[in-house]
Amino acid sequence: MSTVAEFPTDDPAAHVRLVEAALSRRATDIHLDPLQDSYQVRLRIDGQLVPHLALGGEDGRRLVNQFKTAAGVEPGTVFTPLGARRKLEVEGGRPVDCRITLAPCLSGPKLAIRLLDPGRFERRVGTLGLSEGGLGRLQDWLRKLEGMFLVTGPTGGGKTTTLYALLHELASDNRHVATIEDPVEYEIHGINQIQVDRDHGLDFAGGLRTILRLDPDHIMVGELRERHSAEAAVTAAIAGHVILSTLHARDAVSTVTALRNFGLANHQIAAALGVVVNQRLVRKLCEECREEVGLSRAQQEWFESEGMEPPARAWKAQGCGECDKRGYFGRTGLFEVWSLRESDHDLLLAGASESRMRERLESRGHAGLWSDAIDKIESGVTSFDELQRLGLSLPWQ
Numbered sequence: 001m002s003t004v005a006e007f008p009t010d011d012p013a014a015h016v017r018l019v020e021a022a023l024s025r026r027a028t029d030i031h032l033d034p035l036q037d038s039y040q041v042r043l044r045i046d047g048q049l050v051p052h053l054a055l056g057g058e059d060g061r062r063l064v065n066q067f068k069t070a071a072g073v074e075p076g077t078v079f080t081p082l083g084a085r086r087k088l089e090v091e092g093g094r095p096v097d098c099r100i101t102l103a104p105c106l107s108g109p110k111l112a113i114r115l116l117d118p119g120r121f122e123r124r125v126g127t128l129g130l131s132e133g134g135l136g137r138l139q140d141w142l143r144k145l146e147g148m149f150l151v152t153g154p155t156g157g158g159k160t161t162t163l164y165a166l167l168h169e170l171a172s173d174n175r176h177v178a179t180i181e182d183p184v185e186y187e188i189h190g191i192n193q194i195q196v197d198r199d200h201g202l203d204f205a206g207g208l209r210t211i212l213r214l215d216p217d218h219i220m221v222g223e224l225r226e227r228h229s230a231e232a233a234v235t236a237a238i239a240g241h242v243i244l245s246t247l248h249a250r251d252a253v254s255t256v257t258a259l260r261n262f263g264l265a266n267h268q269i270a271a272a273l274g275v276v277v278n279q280r281l282v283r284k285l286c287e288e289c290r291e292e293v294g295l296s297r298a299q300q301e302w303f304e305s306e307g308m309e310p311p312a313r314a315w316k317a318q319g320c321g322e323c324d325k326r327g328y329f330g331r332t333g334l335f336e337v338w339s340l341r342e343s344d345h346d347l348l349l350a351g352a353s354e355s356r357m358r359e360r361l362e363s364r365g366h367a368g369l370w371s372d373a374i375d376k377i378e379s380g381v382t383s384f385d386e387l388q389r390l391g392l393s394l395p396w397q
């Protein structure tokens with residue numbers, strides 16, 4: 001951790017230096033938090049907040065003001081509810097898209113800066129971390145383009161990155177791809193992207209209706225959040241449009257329950273659904289310093305008590321110069337990919353319960369999230385500790 005002595009806040013471009021330092025540490029966010037008479041600067045790296053700098057109160061406020069000026073926020077402003085989006089030019093003239101959000105706290109103004117690094121959204125489906133089987137099912141869908149593609153999981157689980165990877169595959173000169181997003185995180189060349197604007201009455205459902213009038217081939221709806229957007233998306237999918245979207249659900253099968261809870265009928269869900277991906281993001285062990293260790297007796301017993309074969313090998317985080325002494329470097333996805341078959345559609349039509357559908361999938365050897373997790377523990381991609389930290393629940397193996 002650096003100290004105030006190493007950070008030149010009297011530099012008129014100190015905020016740019018901070019963004020450069022954050023990028024060099026692979027941070028996605030910068031937080032400037034006011035304490036009683038000082039400021040704490042923290043970075044979000046691989047999903048976790050880590051301390052970066054301790055500044056005096058005056059230096060911290062000066063830095064906050066530099067960001068406000070750069071973002072075109074009036075000096076007197078204490079609150080930017082949606083965030084001001086600006087490009088900052090860093091070393092080498094490279095523009096970095098920043099979303100700057102300001103909030104008044106008791107001890108002073110707090111600033112959060114999201115660094116919209118295009119690299120995060122330029123992933124292709126082959127580099128998301130899917131198993132061979134999972135990737136094959138994604139590519140199969142991309143070839144046939146049958147049924148709606150839903151990416152599910154919690155907030156911060158990497159759903160948008162997966163959708164953008166699919167959009168990259170779909171974007172081409174002879175296809176019209178349109179999206180309605182909240183917010184548009186990253187611009188993709190050759191795609192019409194619309195931003196949700198509730199102040200002007202444009203929500204996901206309204207945006208989708210607008211897009212349908214633009215004669216699209218493929219449509220991405222940022223999120224199915226409530227009944228209207230879910231209904232509009234499912235109706236468009238049944239009408240033959242290729243729809244991609246995201247949804248909060250803890251596993252692939254519970255997506256069906258979420259859609260039922262939005263008021264959709266079984267016949268609508270059965271007719272619309274093509275592929276459901278459920279995913280989480282886990283930190284990757286640093287390949288330079290990870291250490292192979294056996295599972296502890298308690299860990300083995302945990303797997304056994306959950307009815308799973310424990311991984312044959314496991315690895316532990318250490319920490320070295322390469323990974324900033326964190327033991328982890330970068331993140332990857334854990335995936336469950338459910339490509340619906342005719343028998344699944346029959347079960348849906350018959351109104352089968354979640355547990356009935358799970359039984360059916362298990363009996364045909366469907367690989368759930370934990371199956372992918374065990375593979376990634378065995379191959380040293382991630383650690384058991386990391387999965388425990390995530391508190392990954394166990395819908396089934």
Ligand SMILES: [Zn+2]
Nearest residue numbers: 286289320323
């Ligand atoms: Zn390391």
